[in-house]
Amino acid sequence: MTSAIQVKPISGALGAEIDGVDLASDLSNEAFDQVHQAFLDHHVIFFRGQHGLTPEKHKAFGRHFGTLNVHPYVKGMEGHPEILEIIKEPEEKTNFGGGWHTDMSFLEEPALGSILHAIEVPPFGGDTLWANQHLAYEALSDGLKETLEGLTAIHSAKGEYGPKGQSALNRQSMEATAAPDAPEFEHPVVRTHPETGRKGLYVNPAFTLRFKGWSRRESRPLLNYLFEHSRQEPFTCRFRWEAGSVAFWDNRSTWHFALNDYHGHRRHMRRVTVNGDRPF
Structure with missing residues (x-):
């Protein structure tokens, strides 16, 4: 029953848990509208106890x-x-997603959102952090906002999926292909959310290489400042996983970071990524 749906924020910056929704069942139009609005309002939403979410239902x-x-x-x-x-x-030392990033910003049309389902979780650790990039942008000075409005950034997978990357490469549990010659794409440094019209920063440490028309050396000081600024604690939330938990986050407005603090234990998640459109 849609009247039973409850949305409970988990932090002041972003994130909300939703009760009263079974993602394995067909959502009514009313239920979908409530979930969609919570997604736009809170940027990442969480569902507990979704044990019936088969791959097809996912x-x-x-x-x-x-x-x-x-x-x-x-x-x-x-x-x-x-x-x-x-x-x-348990024997692996690195994890997938173990650094601040936005999924698929290395594409010409980056991802709208990602939906992660916990199948098996460690007895401790393995939390995920998210950071609200609207708040990060809004906290900047007017002068820096004006500077960034005219900048375009170059994104590519060639770093993360190259020889020194921290992706799934060289890990026994995931099969990945190296991408040292991955294409580069241009995206605005300040992105306007296509559904809410709200502005936010759109650079990230994993896939943003430099500013258009700037060298990497010239770009590094300003990018490093933005990277440090954008992950400040007041902009973040943290989620403790349980088997059956689901997180759905908006890649147009957030970063995330999968913590790697459960060595010796297994963690198994399944992710579906929703295609998006070209940033503006």
């Missing part, structure tokens, strides 16, 4: 919001290429 929920992405460099789940099996085995 994809079906994602398709409410758009077409689904097939990752260009990481092999998807057998029979479900749209689903990434994000696994860290």
Whole structure:
């Protein structure tokens, strides 16, 4: 019943848990509208106890919001290429997503959002952090805002999926392809959200290489300042996973960071990514 849906914020910056929704069932129009509005209002939304979310149901929920992405460099789940099996085995030292980033900003049309379902979680650790890039932008001085409005940034996967990257490369639990010659795409440094009209920063440490027309050396001081600024504690929330938990975040307005603090234990997640449009 849609009247039972409750939206409970988890921090002052972003994030809300939603009760009263079974993602494995068909959502009514009213329920979808409530979930969609919570997504826009809170930028990342969480659902507990979604044990019935099969791969097909996972994809079906994602398709409410758009077409689904097939990752260009990481092999998807057998029979479900749209689903990434994000696994860290007990003996592995690095994890997938272990640094602040925005999913798929290295594409010409980056992702709208990502939907992550926890299958198996460690007994401790493995939380995920998110950072609100609208708040990060709004906290800047008027002078820096004016400077950034005229800048374009170059994004590419060639760093993260190159020889020194921290992606799924060289990890036994995920099959990935190296991308040292990955294409570069231009995106505005200040992005306008296509649904809310709100402005936010759109650079990230994983995939932003430099500013258009600037060298990497010239770009580094300002990019480093923005990277440090954008992950300040007042802009963040933190989520403790349980088996069956689902997070759905807006890649147009957030960064996220998967903490790697559970060595010796297994963590298994499944991710569906919803395709987006070209930033403006």
